[in-house]
Amino acid sequence: MALGPHTVGRKLLWSIALPGLIVALIGGGYFWREMRRAVQDAAHREALALAEFIASTFTLPQADRAHPHSAVAEVIASDTRLLRSVAELRVLTPDGRIRWSRQRGEEGTLHPERERLTAPTPETARSAREGTEVVRPLGGAECADCHTGDNAQHLGVLQVRLSEPLLSRQLGSVFHLAMVSTLVFGLMLTLATALSLHFFLTRPLRRLTGNMRRAEEGDVLVRAETRGTDEISRLGAAFNQMLARITSMKVEEIDTHRDLAVTKEKLALKEKLEERITELSLLFDVAHSLNSTLDLQEMFERITRLVVERLKIPNFSIMLRNADGNLEIRTAWPHHRGSVGLTFAFGEGACGRAAETLRAVYLPDVSDRSSIFAKRNLVGGTDHGSLLAVPMVHMEAVLGVMNFQRPEVAGFSPEELELLTAVADQAATAVKNARLHSETVLLTQTDPLTGVPNRRHLFNRMEAELARAERYSTPLSMLMIDVDHFKRLNDAAGHRAGDEVLRKVCDVLRTRVRKVDTLARYGGEEFMVLLPQTAKEGALEVGEKLRRAVLETAALAAPTQPTGHITISIGVASFPLDATEQETLVDCVDAALYASKRGGRNKVSAYEPGMEIHPGRERGPHSSTRPAAEGTFPLPPPGVAKA
Template identity: 35%
Template sequence: MSFLRRRIGRRIAIVVGLAMAAGGIGGLLLVVDQTSRIQATTTRRFLHALARVVSSSFSLAAPAESGHRIDDIVARLGHEDDLAMLDVFNHDGQIHWSTQPGRRGMQVDDDTLAAIEGTSRGDQNPLAEFLPSLDLGTKPVTVVIPLRLTSECRSCHAGGPDPIGGLALTAKAAHTAGGLALPRDAGVAVLSYAVLLTVLLLFLIHRVVVARLSRLVQVMSMAEDGDFLVRAEIDAEDEIGVLSSAFNKMLAKITDLRVERIDAEREMTAVKDELDYQRLLSEKNELLEAANTRLSARIHQLSFLNELAHDLASRLDLDYVLDLFSERVRTVLKVPQFAVLLLEEDQESLRVLRSRGFGGDDDTIVPSFPLGDGLSSEAVKSRKPIYAPNIRSDTRKVLYRTGRSVIGSVLAVPIIYQDRVLGLLNFSSPVVDAFPPEDRELFVTIAHHAALALGNARLFEETLELTLSDGLTGLLNRRALEARLEHEWARAEREETPLSVVMIDIDHFKVYNDQNGHLLGDETLRRVARIIFDNTRKVDASARYGGEEFFVILPNTKKSEAIEAAKKLRRSVEQADFVQGYRQPLGRVTISCGVATAPEDASSMRDLIHAADHSMLLAKQHGRNRVEAADAATSIKKPITNVMSE
């Protein structure tokens, strides 16, 4: 039944079923007990009657000579189904006759013998019985009857004890239990009645209690799921009906509260929406103001970048570009401290080209420093901007600054032009974390403009240098030499200072070329040019005059000083080790030098060059590998062209 699946139905069914089962079993046991007692009494009476019949055989027997009839009786009784055993024994308990032949001569048990010894002649009922405890017909019933010493027995048992013996009759267990069939049927009937009554009670309980409670539980489950409009059925005014009515009232109250809550939620939602709208409007206004501020700053930045790009593109002078760039960053962008660092050609060190905002004894700028583990070095190596919001707590150092005042924040942005790092832009502030992300983004953009401007300026200088320098030796070419000589001549006249020049020619260079080839010849030219450049001053100008001839301008230099400078050049070349130099006519690569000084040797640039050339020819005529100075009184017998062709 379905109601048994419910807990309360199952419990009621278990309680009622156990009660009915206990009652049925108790009734069955009572019926069986009473029936067993009746059956035992009936069996005992049957055995008494049978024992009297058997004992009477001793009284009805013929005289002693004819013997007893007990043998025939025992033989007949041995075939009775209800009689288990018949024993006839004397006063001492020895069995003389038995329905079981094997028991003759055996001794009866003590209880049987005691049963006949306890009787006397004066007893009203001469029969004595021994009946063991009944166990629902599972044990046999035994009846013991004493045999008295009657007048008929005196002929054989004169002077013997009284009683002279006894009879022991035992009924079969099947006989004693045979009457239990009726009580068992009665027990089955009782159990059937109990089961039927239990089922009836359970049906009534289910109909009156469980089914109604199940419907109430179902309504409660629906209410638990959120259906507060459902109501429980009230079909009686009993406790379940009262419970259903109370539950319906509770649901009605919950429904009212729910309606009130919905109305309150609607009002709160409306208020919340209004507040959200006002807050959103306020946030939008703030965002709009912030966007306008950022837009204004962005416009200002773009305007600055546009002007900066225009100004940087208008000039290709590197110094002008650096000065303009540094000043604009400091004044327009309000960066407290700013520096431009250039990566040297060896790619191993940085040089500070421009710096703004630094100063004082506690903040000294180092003009040049090697790449190490500093912040600027990391930016160069990583090719990415490096930001240190608090340089005091940062393990990386600012190597181009020394002193106790190195505090605040630093941003190092690499200047990359055509995938090559040219240097760095360093933006500094004494304030910790002074540069927000948008400022750092602007500085990176500025670095791109700086890279383009510096790259173009350097490219212009390199191009200009290529137009003014000799492609093989790197010294000034003939055109640049003439321009530089004009400049130095004008200054010497203006300042009334001496101007000396040296004409240089490599001795027997044609022989060297013929013996070793033009590749080694070119290498020798480059080597001699490097020696000349390394052994002259920065104010001096060295140029390749043509072929294997070189020309050196020595501003503000007297003739004696110029001669010493020329001798130094001659010794440096003579002492240098050139490839295949030992094969030269002089055993080494050597040079011949001619010195001339204005105004004592010449009154014009052309005359000055001519005087130096004549002196160089004199050196060659006098054996080469020597220095000759011009003399105003000296004359050259041969034309210049003939001498140069030798």
Template identity: 40%
Template structure:
């Protein structure tokens, strides 16, 4: 009963107004009866009827009041409450009907006006949020396009593989702000992945070798597809690189594929699970495509350079490369006041070997001698095929004593190999070596080559399988055919 009264404004008004009025009327009738009871006893029945009439009238007025309250107040207020519920549920387009100019009508009109303002505010907020999202997306696209443009511009500006690797590490690894990044290149021949550059990892990671199918990077190479490990703790493809100790996170391995060849893998690590959104994965796949093309072009360029500088038969440098290096070393000698030595090497009695065993066997001997010479020199030295069965070796920053020791090492390397040569007095392949030193023996390249050739001629006169350094008078020895071909001559021959 009390709850029903508390939940209805009409009932509250009925109780607050009707009951006091009814009580007051009854009290008035009872007081009149008391005052007239003895003065007019014949009015006693009238008072009973009056009390009943008052009660009936009070009941009728109560019903009328309740209906009026329901129609005039409760229903408009219920509609107002329903409107508020619509707003609370997000229906900002709902409007209350304005049923009159009274206070409830004003409330409804005010409600509609306020709701319209809220609707406009909500619409502006939605528009602002949409603009913010669009702006953020536009900024992300601009960033991606800028990265791709810078990458294309800088990768297209060089054909040096080391510079390409450094550029990729700078733009992709550091530019995207990843926790850790590694660039792995596929090794020609084996197909293994080798770490060439890192960001956010110790430098000791460089050189780590990964086979196809090992870890996410090896899996990406084998499957020729992007591998996303959302949780390193739950994925069976355990990482091979020590990304961040044993920290759990996510790994993205994107293969750099050009046509059907995989040039390597871009590998990323973040110390959070599922940290690579789809948009970023697509961007990195585009980056990997550009990188693959640039790396393949660089490798092709390196191969073409090697072919242009290498002798087709023996694999060592050719005459063009020899004279280019001689010219460069000459400039260094003049600039820094250094010495340089040139050795000419001749395979003894090679013509007889060819006649006895054929040209195919002779070619095999030349290849083997070239391998022995290349294996017996320093990394800074250069071994080249000079022509026919002759080789040339450049010893930068070597004086006469050092050059003779190096030349003797070459002779001993061929002697120790004991390559069979039945047409030779010693029964094995031997070499003769002539050495000349810049600037002691010559001041120009033509004269330096001629001095080394004269020393080689002296080694052959001494019985072959010998090393001789240039001495005064050797170049004018009677019977020697002088070799004074210059760089220009060599380039013309090539």
């Protein structure tokens, strides 16, 4: 009774059961994820509140001659209902030693994770398999009354770890039970559906198929069962009627004269059919050629080869609309005529008229001087024969014109006019797609605000230049440029004025670098310049030239700036003098830039060893305007060495 591997019933069963199973799994996974997220959020809030409560006991008043913070020890050691879910509770000194602990015997010992817990970080809460952990630093203004000096800022760390909430385990059990129930219900529903399809669809179709196979083998007296009024029964009745008609046709004589007439008509249509097949084959080949490439020149060469070889058109050219709005010949056949590059205005000649009217223009005889298109009709072809100019139109916009010329007068039939118009329509779509592809590639590599390469293109270019410099043992220098006090400019004049300043600064930089150099926007108000085959001394000279150019540009005067003018700070680093790896070189030039910032801005600084240890990053919004370089880690804050 099982459904066969290729039956309609099995196909219907899969079309119903599989989407339902997928939807059920996706829905179950989604609700499970949301439930876990809600439980974790609740656990985080509970842990943070408990940590805040324990930390508040440090501010309780002390009794006379009592041990310091005796209330803290009592709270930690207590077995109240509030602390029953606490798995671990410790207070650590700044050096990682356990001062108070809920576990007996740990006081005075060093915590095995003291480096992670005693780092000067803000209060955090994280989830793990064993529960939820909160690490809260102790100290600050609330402890200034009892602790004085710099030590009051960091007196220790409070570590609280809660066990997994009971609610999470209960919800997990309920969810698993619901999933098992859903699976059992789905299996039962699938079984019931399979049985129904077998009895009401598969078995009747199998009987009908057997009767059809017997009729195919020559048994025209067989008949299908027609019990019922459903579609299968009606199909069987139609099959029976067909067999009855076939039986009656076999006993009738064939009308010989009618067969002869039909044969003559078929012979007459054979030539037309062959022509249509040739046209459709050409259209198929054109479509295949156009869809297999996005390069315009390669596309034009393929179209030219198909038109010349398959349609036997000896003179052919393709024109595209150029930036001036005129029609320019991009490719032509034969090549030796030298017509590539010729331009036609709209309305000039047959091609211009076709572009202007968005319709094909056909000249049966180009030697007829009385034609209104007589002037410059030939488009580089011969001075006799017939000419057909078909516009390439896409979305009511003219992209170009295709010109076909034969040496015979009236050399194009109406069928060929339709065929060549279809070829031009396909070519127009392919040209539009190729241009859109080129524009898309350009947009993915260009910053939309300044028009220079973006961060992605910069790092691709940087990788290539570093490989070239390493291969040929040549130097490569890098400049990182930052607009000084840019946040102050945005706050005072608005973000639109800030964008305009970035464009002007970029224009100044673009005109003063070499063509082989790469100027790109690194992020925010920062730019980067790659200087191939340039040593560090030469890069310093280039940086100084760029700094003076920005300072001396009258259009960059800004009353809101401290100096009354837009200025830039520049960092310089070189390969292989400062670094041999891309990530390290970016860190070096970044450290040199912040050295210029520390030095008062409007300055060019070369990288020196040690700059990355104290980069002098500014705190506040400015520090977040520039994203970290791809493949690098952010530099540590002042006073903290790199790991």
